[in-house]
Amino acid sequence: MHKILVAALLLVALPAFAAERRAELTRLLYEDCGSCHGLTLKGGLGSPLLPENMQPLSTEAIAATILDGRPGTPMPPWRGMLSEDDAAFLARLLKGEPDAR
Numbered sequence: 001m002h003k004i005l006v007a008a009l010l011l012v013a014l015p016a017f018a019a020e021r022r023a024e025l026t027r028l029l030y031e032d033c034g035s036c037h038g039l040t041l042k043g044g045l046g047s048p049l050l051p052e053n054m055q056p057l058s059t060e061a062i063a064a065t066i067l068d069g070r071p072g073t074p075m076p077p078w079r080g081m082l083s084e085d086d087a088a089f090l091a092r093l094l095k096g097e098p099d100a101r
């Protein structure tokens, strides 16, 4: 019984991006990124990050901005706090396609 439960939990968590990390990153996006980009990501000090703003950009370009920041602007680099996988997930989340590969 116990083994089946553990196996089922693993099956739910493993395929895409670990559910727990997804939840942490989603919270980070609205709380930390939102402190500059607006709590609903409509823009503030930082530019709006709504799906329509992100759609023209590639996942790679958005992830690079997250990891390296924008030198000369308040957009800070997140490398060290976020892995490349984390940044790619956030980029897909911003584009409205969190489950895309």
Ligand code: HEC
Pocket: 028, 029, 032, 033, 034, 035, 036, 037, 045, 046, 047, 049, 053, 062, 065, 066, 070, 073, 074, 075, 076, 078, 090
């Ligand atoms: C200290 C304020 C600040 C924080 C915190 C911050 N940003 Fe930014 N961000 C900015 C500013 C300002 C810009 C616009 C830079 C420019 O003028 O090119 C920007 C630009 C961006 C862009 C490029 C948008 C575009 O249209 O090209 C992305 C993507 C982005 N930020 C994502 C994030 C994410 C994700 C986080 C959290 C992990 C985050 N930012 C946290 C200030 C911030």
